[in-house]
Amino acid sequence: MIKSHRSLSIALALLCSLLPLTAEAKKLNVVTATTDMAALAQEVGGDRISVESIAKGYQDPHFVEAKPSFLLKLRQADLLIVVGLQLEIGWLPPLITQSGNPRIQVGASGYLDASQFAEILEIPTGVVTRAMGDVHPLGNPHYWLDPDNGRRVARGIAGKLSELDPSDSAYFQQRFEDFDKRLTAAEQKWDAEMAPYRGRKIVTYHNSATNFAKHFHLEVIGYVEPRPGIPPTPSHTFELMALMKRESCKLLLVEPYFDLKTPNSIGAATGAKVVVYLPSVGGEKQVTNYFELFDYDIDLLKKAFQ
Amino acid sequence: MKTKIIAAIGVALFCVPAWSQQGTNAPDANAQNSAALEQRIRELEDRVIALEGKLRTMESAQTAQPQPAQPAATVETGTQAPAQTTVPAPAPSPNEAQTGLATSGGQLPVYGGSSAAAKALNPDVSVIGDFIGAAGGNSAPALATLQPFPSLQMHESEIGLQAIIDPYARGDFFISFGEEGVNLEEGYITFTALPAGFVAKVGKMRSVFGKVNLMHNHVLPWIDRPLVTTNLVGGEDGIDDAGVSIERILPAPKGIFLEATGQLFRGDSADVFTASQRSDVSAVAHLRSYKDITESTNLDIGLSYARGHNDAGVNLLPNPEFVTQLYGIDATLRWKPLRRSIYHSFIARSELIWSQRQELPREQRAFGFYASGDYQLGRRWFTGGRFDWSDRSRFDNLTDKGAAATLTYWPSEFSQIRGEYRFTKYAENRDSNELLMQLIFSLGAHGAHPF
Numbered sequence: 015m016i017k018s019h020r021s022l023s024i025a026l027a028l029l030c031s032l033l034p035l036t037a038e039a040k041k042l043n044v045v046t047a048t049t050d051m052a053a054l055a056q057e058v059g060g061d062r063i064s065v066e067s068i069a070k071g072y073q074d075p076h077f078v079e080a081k082p083s084f085l086l087k088l089r090q091a092d093l094l095i096v097v098g099l100q101l102e103i104g105w106l107p108p109l110i111t112q113s114g115n116p117r118i119q120v121g122a123s124g125y126l127d128a129s130q131f132a133e134i135l136e137i138p139t140g141v142v143t144r145a146m147g148d149v150h151p152l153g154n155p156h157y158w159l160d161p162d163n164g165r166r167v168a169r170g171i172a173g174k175l176s177e178l179d180p181s182d183s184a185y186f187q188q189r190f191e192d193f194d195k196r197l198t199a200a201e202q203k204w205d206a207e208m209a210p211y212r213g214r215k216i217v218t219y220h221n222s223a224t225n226f227a228k229h230f231h232l233e234v235i236g237y238v239e240p241r242p243g244i245p246p247t248p249s250h251t252f253e254l255m256a257l258m259k260r261e262s263c264k265l266l267l268v269e270p271y272f273d274l275k276t277p278n279s280i281g282a283a284t285g286a287k288v289v290v291y292l293p294s295v296g297g298e299k300q301v302t303n304y305f306e307l308f309d310y311d312i313d314l315l316k317k318a319f320q
Numbered sequence: 321m322k323t324k325i326i327a328a329i330g331v332a333l334f335c336v337p338a339w340s341q342q343g344t345n346a347p348d349a350n351a352q353n354s355a356a357l358e359q360r361i362r363e364l365e366d367r368v369i370a371l372e373g374k375l376r377t378m379e380s381a382q383t384a385q386p387q388p389a390q391p392a393a394t395v396e397t398g399t400q401a402p403a404q405t406t407v408p409a410p411a412p413s414p415n416e417a418q419t420g421l422a423t424s425g426g427q428l429p430v431y432g433g434s435s436a437a438a439k440a441l442n443p444d445v446s447v448i449g450d451f452i453g454a455a456g457g458n459s460a461p462a463l464a465t466l467q468p469f470p471s472l473q474m475h476e477s478e479i480g481l482q483a484i485i486d487p488y489a490r491g492d493f494f495i496s497f498g499e500e501g502v503n504l505e506e507g508y509i510t511f512t513a514l515p516a517g518f519v520a521k522v523g524k525m526r527s528v529f530g531k532v533n534l535m536h537n538h539v540l541p542w543i544d545r546p547l548v549t550t551n552l553v554g555g556e557d558g559i560d561d562a563g564v565s566i567e568r569i570l571p572a573p574k575g576i577f578l579e580a581t582g583q584l585f586r587g588d589s590a591d592v593f594t595a596s597q598r599s600d601v602s603a604v605a606h607l608r609s610y611k612d613i614t615e616s617t618n619l620d621i622g623l624s625y626a627r628g629h630n631d632a633g634v635n636l637l638p639n640p641e642f643v644t645q646l647y648g649i650d651a652t653l654r655w656k657p658l659r660r661s662i663y664h665s666f667i668a669r670s671e672l673i674w675s676q677r678q679e680l681p682r683e684q685r686a687f688g689f690y691a692s693g694d695y696q697l698g699r700r701w702f703t704g705g706r707f708d709w710s711d712r713s714r715f716d717n718l719t720d721k722g723a724a725a726t727l728t729y730w731p732s733e734f735s736q737i738r739g740e741y742r743f744t745k746y747a748e749n750r751d752s753n754e755l756l757m758q759l760i761f762s763l764g765a766h767g768a769h770p771f
Contacts, residue, residue, distance in 0.1 A: 070615070073658045080771040081618060082577040082610040089517055089569055108770045111490060114569060116513035121487055130373035144734055152376075166366060244732055245699050271659055273699075 042179055045091040045118075047102045048075050049296040050158040051128055051167070053304040055095060057193045058172040062182045068106075071296020074271040076148070076243070080105040088113035091124065092178060095171065098129030099155035123178065129155065131170035132163040135224050147241025156293060160225035161201050164304055168193055200305055204230070204312050211319045215263040217254065217286070219272045222293045226311070235261050238268075238276055246276045258284040265318050267291045270298075287318045443483035443491070446766035448538045450476040451759045458744065458752035465551045465591075465712055466720065466744060469544075469756060473499060476537055482767045488513040492767070494536065505536070505560065520566045527559040527589075528567075528581045528606040529624045530648045530671045539769055541667070541694045541728075543740045543758045547708035547720050548688030552675045553646065554590030559604060559626060561585035561593070577610040585628070591713075593628030596640060602628025616657045624648035632679035642678040644713070665696040675713045686711035694726075702728040708744075718747035735761040 044065040046052040052067035059065060066087055069078045075097070088094065088109055096102055110119060117124035134153035142151040157163045172190040176183035212231040216223070219238040227234045236257050240250035257263070258280070266286045268277045274288065281288040291314055292298060295307045452475040458468035469475075477497040484490045489511050496505040508523025526534050532549050537556065545555055553559060563585035572578035583604040587595030593602045604626045612618045626646040633640035649672045656665040672689040688710025696702050708722035722744040729737045740756040 070658050074662055077662055079654075079656060079661075080768065081612065082579070082608070082620075082771060083575065083612050083618070085569060085579075086575070086577055104768050108768050111510055111512055112519060112567075112770060114512075114514070114517035114519045114567075116488075116515075119487070119512050120484060122513075130376060131370065132373070133369045134372075134376075144732075148733060162362075162366075166369060271662065273660070273663060 042092045042175060043090050044093045044095065044175075045087050046095040047097055047106060049294050050304070050307070051095045051097060051171075053295040053302075053307075054128075054158070054164060054168045055171050055175075057304060058168050058186055058189045059175055060185065060189050062179065062185060063175065067296075068109075069294075071292070071294040071301070072270045072298070074269070075101055075294070076104060078102070078105045080109050084109055085113055088118060089115045091115060091118050093124045093126060093174065094118040095126045095128055095174075097155050097158070098127035099134065099150050099152045099157075101150070101155035126171070126174050128167045128170060129153075129157065131166045132157040133160065133166070133225075135228065136221075147239070148243025149241070154221065154224050156222040157225050159223060159293060160229040161197055161204070161308060162229065163225060165194055165197050168197075196305070200308065204308055207312055207316060208232075211315065214265070214319060215261050216265045216267060217258060217263055217280075218266070219268045219277060222269055223267060223291070230312075235263055238266070238272075238280065251276060251280060255280055255283045258286055265289065265315070269293050289314050289318050291315075443481045444765040444767065446480040446482075446762065446764035448476075448478045448480070448536075448763075448766060449474070449759075449761045450478070450537050452543060453757040454754055455757075456752070456754035458754050459750065460752070461746050461748040461750055463712070463715060463718065464720065464746055464748075465555065466547060466746075468752070468754070475499075475758075478505065478536065478538065480764075480766050482765075485509065508565075516568070518566055518568050520564070522564050524560070524562045525565060525583075527561065527583055527585065527604040527626065528565070528608075529553060529559050529604050529626050529646065530622065530650045530673065531652060531669065532671065533558040533560075534770075536769070538760050538762070541669075541692070541702075541704055542706060542724060542726055543738055543756045544724070544742065546671070546690035546692075546706060546710075547722050547744075548671065548673050548690050548710040551710040551712045551720065552592075552673050552686060552688050554592040557590040559585075559589040559592055559602075561587070561589045561602065563601075572609070575611065577608075579608045579610075581606045581608070587628045589628070592626075592630070592644060592646070594631035594634060595629060596634055600629040602626065617653070617655045620650075620652040620654070622648075622650040624650070630677055630679070632677070644678070645676045647674040648672065663696065663699050666693065668693045673710075675711075677713050679714070684714060684716045686713050686716040700730045702726075702730075704728075712747070715747075720747050721745045734763075735759070 040062075042059065042063045044052075044055050044059060044063045046055060046065065046067045048069045049067045049071040052065045055063065055065045068084050068087070069075050091113075094110070096106060116122060119125060129152075134157055137153035138149065138151055142149060158167065168190055172186045175186045179186075208230040213233060215233045215235045216227065217236045217238065218234060221234075221237055221239075221242055223234060226232075236254050238246050238251070238254065240247055258266075263284070264286045266277050266281055266288045268274060268288060268290050270290050270292060274290070277288045280286065291311050292301055292307060295301055295304060297307075298310065301307050301310050452469055452473050454469035454471055460467055475498065479495045479497070481493040481495075482491070489509050491509050493507040494505040495507075496503045504524055506523070506525050508521045508525045511520045511522075514520055528534060530553070532540070532545060533553055549555060549558065563583055565581060565583040567579060567581040570578040570580055581604075585593075585602045585604070587593050587600040587602040589602065595601065604624070606622060606624045608620070608622045610618065610620045624647070628644060629640070630642050630644040632642035651670050653668045654665070655667075668691075670689060670691040673687070675684070675686040677684040677686070688708075690706055690708045692704060692706035694702060694704035704726045706724045708720070708724070710720055712718045712720065722742065724740055724742045726738060726740045731737070736759075738758040738760070740758070742752075742754045742756060744752045744754075746752070
């Protein structure tokens with residue numbers, strides 16, 4: 015009798031231990047190229063997805079090493095969300111090929127290029143050559159830094175999640191609507207905070223703040239890089255200093271993965287403040303979601319402009 | 321589709337004054353109307369952007385669509401006589417082609433841009449030039465495997481043609497134009513949609529024996545290849561043969577990446593394997609384990625085995641059955657701090673290789689290794705050193721030794737200038753001191769190589 019009770023208890027314990035696994039198994043496994051796509055996916059996916067980003071928020075998303083450990087994530091993925099516009103062209107394609115996961119191959123149902131939902135700026139219209147540097151011929155890929163694009167991408171992700179998991183479609187839709195409301199409220203606050211600084215001129219290290227500047231009505235007058243992906247040269251740096259003095263530009267934004275030596279020299283020569291801004295969620299420990307990214311950057315800008 | 325976008329914009333513009341007029345008739349409702357109007361405009365803007373996105377997707381879908389007859393034709397014309405081939409109607413003009421080289425950028429299909437549509441079905445095309453100059457003395461002994469570079473040499477021009485073939489596979493061709501002629505360095509199809517996590521390749525490919533054998537010249541951290549590669553694994557050509565490869569990630573604990581690869585080749589690879597008859601196939605097996613120690617540091621260890629018939633007795637016996645077996649261990653330690661990944665990195669590499677070559681009058685048992693370290697000094701500057709030690713596969717009593725130091729400068733991601741001082745001490749007690757210079761330049765969309 016005792017034996018049978020013990021067997022029953024063991025069987026029940028085993029069953030209970032399996033139950034959470036069953037619930038876990040229902041979750042969609044989402045892998046994203048960057049933390050920003052992960053943050054947006056998490057907003058709409060809630061607890062019905064598990065999401066992981068390949069690149070870190072403080073890492074240059076153009077130059078990520080295609081480590082084999084990423085294959086372990088990709089081979090289990092139900093959905094791969096990429097920024098697109100060739101941002102990940104230098105590292106993601108071999109990972110997709112080697113993953114052995116048919117679901118996330120380009121064109122398959124588990125492959126989502128989020129750029130299709132966003133307003134893309136700076137799409138070159140003429141002939142594109144590498145004399146222009148490491149230019150993105152399909153447009154500027156840093157589009158998530160416009161909250162309106164964040165909303166559009168989140169809507170697109172919600173649609174894709176619903177397609178992959180129709181039973182949770184209403185949940186994803188409700189999550190998106192909630193995100194939309196919170197983002198609209200946050201946008202009003204951010205717009206109001208940035209309103210006094212409309213038309214202010216700024217310089218960035220890399221051409222990553224175009225969408226951000228458009229949304230908050232800032233004017234980017236130049237870049238520390240002479241051309242995208244080309245390290246600063248003395249002649250370009252002198253030209254940029256002259257331009258900043260001429261245009262009374264008092265703020266230089268630097269992405270966290272660039273060296274501060276040249277920006278600091280420019281700042282010293284022109285009187286401009288040099289600020290390390292975050293282009294991505296996770297650029298600093300405290301910036302853990304899409305809202306905190308804008309909170310952080312806008313706070314930085316306000317302090318710098320004051 | 322463009323008409324629809326224009327229509328949507330038109331509707332938006334038409335609606336703005338109409339709502340504004342209504343607002344003037346009811347002043348109390350002004351605030352509400354203005355909010356509704358703003359919301360409506362935003363919705364219309366979103367719709368226009370969504371339509372633009374769909375347009376870009378449709379254009380890219382043309383690229384990704386399966387076109388069974390097209391790829392073969394493209395490859396054929398591309399490899400035979402590109403200048404004289406009759407080009408089908410949608411082929412781009414020279415200007416468009418130039419744009420396309422810049423726009424296509426790698427292995428994925430493109431996602432927008434009018435120029436991309438014009439070359440929708442063409443593969444990504446790239447050319448990598450490898451120019452080498454050499455100075456100093458190197459009078460290699462007659463039996464030495466290592467041969468000196470000429471004073472000036474357009475060492476290699478590698479043309480890459482890469483595209484997704486259909487929803488199930490992609491194709492990669494690398495054609496090498498050297499001073500000795502044209503060679504298909506690699507040309508294979510990769511099946512990416514196999515069940516159970518398998519990835520298969522069929523065609524001609526570099527085998528997965530160790531690390532250096534897999535590398536194309538332009539991704540080597542040195543101008544030359546290590547002595548052990550030259551003496552035991554066929555040097556620059558290496559184990560590069562027609563065959564079938566299958567790989568799969570294996571389950572492993574504690575976040576360890578474990579991958580097994582098995583390859584079967586015809587059995588003809590440089591000086592390493594020679595097939596006298598159809599059954600003389602060669603086989604290569606590789607087990608790779610990889611672990612992230614921290615987010616900046618990782619360790620990569622591999623075990624390799626290769627077996628095939630060699631050329632001993634080929635001219636003396638009708639069906640010689642002399643076999644060469646190779647065993648290898650490779651280890652790579654990488655460090656790259658993520659916040660400053662474009663400025664600093666360090667890679668330490670080593671490969672140990674044992675060769676057992678059956679021949680008359682006795683089996684030759686040779687061993688060799690190299691150990692190297694490469695440090696990135698800044699965004700554009702790299703330096704490194706390498707130590708070589710290797711027996712010769714046909715004369716295991718002869719051991720060559722060497723050392724090399726490199727300094728590399730990158731004007732951009734698409735070109736590099738490298739200098740290398742190389743010291744070689746041949747087994748025959750002859751020394752050589754050389755200064756090598758290399759210029760590598762890349763045109764077009766060369767897909768990223770595996771890590």
